[in-house]
Amino acid sequence: MADDRISLVFAALADPTRRAILTRLTEGDATVAELAEPFDMSQPAVSRHLKVLERAGLISRTRRATARLSHLEAGPLREVTTWLARYQRFWDESHERLDELLAALQGDRAHDDRNGTDRR
Incomplete structure (x- = not known):
């Protein structure tokens, strides 16, 4: 099972946009709009990247009022x-x-x- 998670983490880290998102999340939780800001892509495109990161266990997502925040989960990086x-x-x-x-x-x-x- 751990090898499967490692594969998911490596696959998620293979994309430079997702690595940039993780780097941004080291500064604190962020909304999709905040994460999309530096990229020339739509919020739905960023949301697709977030789903990959979430599936790999690298982020978690929570709701705060009407905002959906992404939070860095560094545990899988320790496994890798x-x-x-x-x-x-x-x-x-x-x-x-x-x-x-x-x-x-x-x-x-x-x-x-x-x-x-x-x-x-």
């Missing part, structure tokens, strides 16, 4: 970050092995230079 962290460890370990190999090769080269050996 945790999932990605496994790959960060993989790359860190790979870079460490590469650093060790380069240091060993440079050490061999320095040793050869001191002894007048040409390894070409």
Whole structure:
């Protein structure tokens, strides 16, 4: 089930408009009209983006009087970050092995230079 949610989150984040909406929501809750303001698109188009974000669990929507407010829900981003962290460890370990190999090769080269050996 978690993998399905991660897929929904990645799909939602794949669109730059939705990422911009999430960035705006870090400043606080907003109406559809407020979220549509910086974009050259209709409020119904923004509402469709909001539905994708809501389905992914990245936002929740509530009513306050006549306004419908969108609120950032950061929990799914934490799940994605945790999932990605496994790959960060993989790359860190790979870079460490590469650093060790380069240091060993440079050490061999320095040793050869001191002894007048040409390894070409």
